[in-house]
Amino acid sequence: MxxxxxxxxxxxxxxxxxxxxxxxxxxxxxxxxxxxxxxxxxxxxxxxxxxxxxxxxxxxxxxxxxxxxxxxxxxxxxxxxxxxxxxxxxxxxxxxxxxxxxxxxxxxxxxxxSEMPKEMPLPNGKKLVFDRTLIMGIVNVTPDSFYAASRVQKDQLLDYVAKMVQNGVDIVDIGGESTRPGSDRVPLDEELNRVLPAIELVKANFDVIISVDTYKSKVAEEALKLGVHIVNDISALRFDGKMLEVVLKYKPAVILMHMKGEPKTMQQNPYYEDVVKEILEFFVERISLLKKYGLDDRVIIDPGIGFGKRFEDNIEILKRLDQFKSLKVPLLIGHSRKSFIGHALGGIPAEERLFGTLAVTAYCVMKKVNILRVHDVAENLQIVKMISQLI
Missing domain, CATH: 3.30.1370 (Ribosomal Protein S8; Chain: A, domain 1)
Known part of the structure; x- marks a missing residue:
């Protein structure tokens, strides 16, 4: 026997x-x-x-x-x-x-x-439903974003977004200022002139959730007036004192990102004793601020891969994603084609980092990350769909 x-x-x-x-x-x-x-x-x-x-x-x-x-x-x-x-x-x-x-x-x-909400209300009757990992597609109406293929000219915008929508994108994230390491700030009028026409064009042609990538309250407010649903603020409402007022008035979803310093200087010798602990403490303070105003049900957190982080910090953040999930708010990871992937793969440029990006995407889906911010919607969405069948 x-x-x-x-x-x-x-x-x-x-x-x-x-x-x-x-x-x-x-x-x-x-x-x-x-x-x-x-x-x-x-x-x-x-x-x-x-x-x-x-x-x-x-x-x-x-x-x-x-x-x-x-x-x-x-x-x-x-x-x-x-x-x-x-x-x-x-x-x-x-x-x-x-x-x-x-x-x-x-x-x-x-x-x-305690459980994270299964859905999040948005302005204009929209909502985010967290029944799987959502894909946020990056639309850079900028001349200098770190990945050249993500820079979209006005005459290319409709085709660029149409392809994302056809491929099943969940959120379109429109930004008018590059925040790559070493970048300079863009004047307010210039950012408005880049972002608002792009939002109007997307709104007029597609029924899709739109996020505006800005830390300026005026840009956020004008975008929200046009019907944007999410404010994606790399400063977590810290760079512009009026941003909180705008958020309270229009009640969009708010992506709070962690960053040490500012884009111009953030990669000048950043250091952490425990990177995850410090970021968690930062988020607890930021979430508590919005909770005072009854907006904690609109919060999404982003640990800020590559924003004031060394290679080892970025890897540590990804290895310890479970700890961010403990805050019981939706978690966004923006890893697409970033330099830590190039470093891990022998110094390859952004144009060659798709496979490395997809590896991180698969890992994040297995870790039940709620939103992934990416350049290549079709490829990343295929990863999401396949991994979702296995977990």
Whole structure:
């Protein structure tokens, strides 16, 4: 007698091969879903309590090697265990109103159980539905964007956007100022003269969601008057003090991007102790600001690949995408043909970075990123459709 035994990378995927009672599936999911929560800057005495409670529940927690001797004041904590074990610890910590343990309990519960909205309302009756990874197509009405093939002249615009729409683009992102490393700012009138006619032309010919890529409040407001649905601000509403007023007035979706410095200087020796932690803290502050005005349901975050980041920072951001998903707001990644791909592939130019871009796209779809901002709509959308059948 012999038995066939196979190993499952996703253990719960085997439930449909067993014939279990459907009512038991949530129970197995709690017992079988392994969870790791990274909790930052925990007082060392609280960290030791969390570790002991995780051990008592049958899991474990990793803390700094000096936590047990209290030679440090704070430590990050990585909890390791099933969902059921975490539930036990969350309940225990909730009853401990000291050293911040009850607050940690609440934060753990929110991280595990709060959900990102499945759709986002937009002006003019439109909405974004996050049932798959969406593709945002880049339309640069600029003479100097880093990828020459993405620069669109006015007489080419209709054909350029028509091709995107025919290929199934979800969002068209129109920008009138290059924000490549080392770029200079474009005067307001010049950006308006580039962007507004392009928006009018697209609106008149296509029923598609439109985003305006700008950090200037006047450009955003005039674009919103024309019916734009999303403001894509590389400064996360920081460069122009009136941008928040515009957003509050028109209530578009807002893409908040992280950037260290500004495009002219952002690649001059950027440095991070922990790039993901710093970006997360930045987003928490920005989201809290919009929450005060009741607009947190319109927020999309973009970690800003290539904006004040070294090669290793960009790679680290991508490796740790799950942490950005923990904020429970839609996540956008703009990686298309960027220099980190060229660096990884031996220094190839933007014109040769399509395959590298598609590799990152596939990875992001598997990580359930909500929106991908790309130059090559048809190719990227094929990746999205194929990977979506496999996950």
């Amino acid at each position: 012999s038995f066939l035994v196979t190993k499952l990378d996703e253990p719960l995927a085997g439930l449909d091969k067993i014939g279990v009672d459907p009512a038991s599936i949530p129970i197995f999911q709690k017992k079988g879903q392994f969870i790791g929560l990274l909790i930052y800057d925990v007082p060392v005495i609280a960290a030791n309590v969390i570790k002991q409670e995780m051990l008592a529940a049958g899991g474990d927690a990793a803390v700094h090697r000096s936590a047990i001797t209290h030679k440090i004041e704070k430590t990050n904590v990585l909890t390791l265990g099933t969902l059921a074990q975490h539930d036990k610890v969350i309940r225990k910590l909730a009853m401990m109103p000291y050293w911040g343990l009850d607050l940690i309990s609440q934060a753990m519960k929110e991280c595990l159980y």
